[in-house]
Amino acid sequence: MLEDQTAFPGEPEDRTAAAGRIPAQSPAVGSAAGPAWPDGYPRGYAVVDVETTGLARDDRIVSAAVYRLDARGEVEDHWYSTVNPQRDPGPTWIHGLTTEDLADAPLFTEIADDLATRLDGRVLVAHNAVFDWSMIAREYARAQRTPPVRQRLCTIALAKQLSLPLPNHKLESLAAHYGVSQQRAHHALDDARVLAEAFRPSLHLAVQQAVRLPLHACRPLSEWPEGPGAESGGFFSGRRGWGSRPYGQGWRRSRRRPACPYPNPGRYEPDGRLVQGMRVAISGDTSVDRELLEDRAIEAGLHISSHVSRLTSLLVTNDPDSLTSKVVKAQAYGTPVLDEAAFSHLLRDVAPAPAR
Missing domain, CATH: 3.40.50.10190 (BRCT domain)
Structure with missing residues (x-):
């Protein structure tokens, strides 16, 4: 199910507007209070979070969210969708999505265009970005499509470059550092909102410190191994055809x-x-x-x-x-x-x- 609003079921409507606003956490850049905005910085960002059936290479996405930000980290819009993984949803105790919740959700192939539109021409930003990017790259490879992502930025790496005084590099610690409140941890839309709110002041701090952003090239997959049943794509076919497998058990043992x-x-x-x-x-x-x-x-x-x-x-x-x-x-x-x-x-x- 596609959503273009931030409020969750049962929550007040005015929270939708509040979720799109990012509080100013740093002095204005490009004015007397700070240096000019660097020409070499990206022109736009896509802050992404995906929830998955597990952590292995053949696991699937069950929900995805994107906050689009302009060059200075201001929110332009946001998007969210659940995704039918065509198998068991994995750790429902983490992401909260059950077989019933996902039974009528669109397949990844049905949201691929919408997601691509929101990623196109932007730097993908995520907390532990290599994981989110890897899951997205694999979904597009299965769909025989090429994701329009050329670079990614990991907010963990950025926090390290900025020497932020964090007790650890969990998203909740980064959020607490900037006074951002989490409403539903491990819900893709709320995690993306929280990260977008924490990324903006980090981006401005990077400008003030003249830090080179930790940008990494993204390579779409052209060849990859699948899980059990690779001949049929590594998952059970049919919108309601669910498989069963313990959480975190990959196709290839350590x-x-x-x-x-x-x-x-x-x-x-x-x-x-x-x-x-x-x-x-x-x-x-x-x-x-x-x-x-x-x-x-x-x-x-x-x-x-x-x-x-x-x-x-x-x-x-x-x-x-x-x-x-x-x-x-x-x-x-x-x-x-x-x-x-x-x-x-x-x-x-x-x-x-x-x-x-």
């Missing part, structure tokens, strides 16, 4: 990567071949699902590392200008960097390890 049997031959040489035993780290989004890409590298005889050190042979990233810890360390160590396309091409012909 695993340890096998030890690489080859010694590290050293750094990758530009325009050369990959050599078995090279230590490879991956940072940021990949168009091929990260675990699939890692599996292919391991099968080729490479060592996949979760961090960058002086021993790292190569960093693979599609976003070399980002400020992730891996990119920063690679720059400091002079570690060679390749994008995903070049790395995937080199995986086709990995040189055997030198004879001991």
Whole structure:
């Protein structure tokens, strides 16, 4: 069910208007009270929250909300919809949506256009943005569509850059810091409202401190593994055809990567071949699902590392200008960097390890 209002059932109508207003938490920017607005900052934002059937790669979205903000964080409009996941709704004790609530909700394919309209041309903003973006990217991939998102901003990363005095990086702590009240935690629309209200003063503080926003490139998925029943799309068909599965149980069990049997031959040489035993780290989004890409590298005889050190042979990233810890360390160590396309091409012909 689509909603274009912030008030929840049974709440006073005047709360709708109040929810769209963001209190001024910082001095005006671009006046005598603060610096001019940076030309390099984004022109608009889409503050997003999605609730899901779980946390695994084959889980589905059950509700989504978007607050559209202008360049300075002022609310333009907001949107909300429940989504029929075509399976059990998962942790109803968290998001509050039951099988009955979602039985007549639109499928993701039926809201994909509306959601795309609200994301188009804007930076996606979310709390733990990699999760919300990953769920959205997978839904669009299943629908054989490309989401119109090119960059995302995580408000956790922004809070760290601003050195906000938070006890932890939960949304409720960020909200409390700015005096924003939560009405219904884990309801997508209210979580998006709360985040929008907290993001505006953070954005203005970033301008005052001349902080570079932690923007990361978003890569739509072109290849990914599905869950049990992948042949049929990884879920039970039919608007009312629900499956059953314990919350949080993913299609692929947690695993340890096998030890690489080859010694590290050293750094990758530009325009050369990959050599078995090279230590490879991956940072940021990949168009091929990260675990699939890692599996292919391991099968080729490479060592996949979760961090960058002086021993790292190569960093693979599609976003070399980002400020992730891996990119920063690679720059400091002079570690060679390749994008995903070049790395995937080199995986086709990995040189055997030198004879001991």
